[in-house]
Amino acid sequence: MDIFKITTDETLRETIRHGNNRYPFAYYPENIWQFDFHRIDWHWHPELEFLSVAEGTALCLVGENKIELHEGCGIFINSGVLHRFEAQCSTFIPNIVFSPTLLAPEKSLIYEKYILPVINSSVPYQIFSPYTAWENNALQLLSQIFTLQETEQDNELYTVQLLFQLWDILLKNINPDSGSNGIHRVNHKQARLQAMMQYIHDHYMEEITLEMIAASASISKSGALHIFQSGIHTSPVAYLIQYRLAQAAEQLCATQKSVSSIAEEMGFASSGYFCRKFRQHYHMSPNEYRQKKTEGFS
Secondary structure, eight states, rough: OOOOOOOOOOOOBBBBOOEEEOOEEEEEEEEEGBBGGEEEEEEOOOSSSEEOOOSOOEEEEETTEEEEEEETTTEEEEEEEEEEEEEEEEEEHHHHHEEETTOTTTTTTHHIIIIIIHHTSSSOOOEOOOOOHHHHHHHHHHHHHHHHHHHSSSSSHHHHHHHHHHHHHHHHHHHHTTSSHHHHHHHHHHHHHHHHHHOOOOOOOOEEEEEHHHHHOOHHHHHHHHHHHHHHOOHHHHHHHHHHHHHHHHHHHOOOOOHHHHHHHHTTTTTHHHHHHHHHHHHSSSSHHHHHHHHOOO
């Protein structure tokens, strides 16, 4: 089975291009289970995203929230919102990612009157349930859009027509002013989170303390703990260890270096500590991981 991995830059912005300049729209019939470690890791994009769960259960993490999306449900994720998907079994999530400029050019009346209010709102996401009438209508439109991508080659005009209907439903049924802090404040916290994460990415081979991580974003240690916990549901030190383990996992696959050598290079105090942490995180030893990754996960 092919293993997929999401790619991001230093700010966690997804690097893949969704569509092209002439038609900034992409459809992805994805299964979370096929991604590395059964998760589509933390990322964001300026495009809008709609998805539904056709099979299984997806755990969606958006900011401070953990949302279980069961089969038949869906979600809208706003522009610029950091999110992650996980699964415990095969979970098929057909989804579309498109630029808001597909609906209208920036600075146009349509864009400023109907698109921008949602993008600049305090709504990071909207769940769609089949048990609420308007949300079910949105899910039905999504299903039509997905089917269209799979069955018709020249589908752009009808796709955009359906997207306008979907956006009309969304605009009429969400409150752009709901939420206390607003998406701009979320982005401010996200910027500090990304600054600290980038510091970890740049210095993970060295000795790093919580105080050093916090200082990289000019905040207190308690502030760093809060931003990490609310942003990606873990602590800065735990994230550091996870990042070191992820880099070690790549080294196990890409090189023939010994486990002890990799442990030392990745900043672990001892190979024994590294092996314990690796087993806790990946549920197998480094050598077992190297062997399974070489053969391909089943």
